[in-house]
Amino acid sequence: MARHYKKWEDHSPRWQRENSRKGLDKSRWNAWLKLSESTRKQSNPSSYAAGQSIAGQLRERKEKEAAKRIQASASRKARLSTIEHNVHRMSNADLDWTLKASPQAIRKRASMPKVSGYPKNPWWYM
Secondary structure, three states, X not given: OOOOOOOHHHXXXXXXXXXXXXXXXXXXXXXXXXXXXXXHHHOOHHHHHOOOOHHHHHHHHHHHHHHHHHHHHOOOOOOHHHHHHHHHHOXXXXXXXXXXXXXXXXXXXXXXXXOOOOOOOOOOOO
């Protein structure tokens, strides 16, 4: 069962003030409550109210998971900022491949000098 969230108006005035200062929008908070249950389970109401779309939240989650997988499969100590920058450039299909690939396959792709579709290999992390 999905976690229960209140409408904006049902929260305390203090909560409303604090979250307005954080940049959350009242109408977007209430609009998030009208989304389907499956969509609400995959998203964060605070991020949605701050202006980040559902697709953007899902993409961000995929990027974080892909960066973790690449860093875990790196044979050397990899710099996280470089990995995150390169993962951010990847297409959705390449992110999906990275999430499903074995560490050996990720290392093999990272060692390739040229990957089609990119001017620079986004799996390169050394």
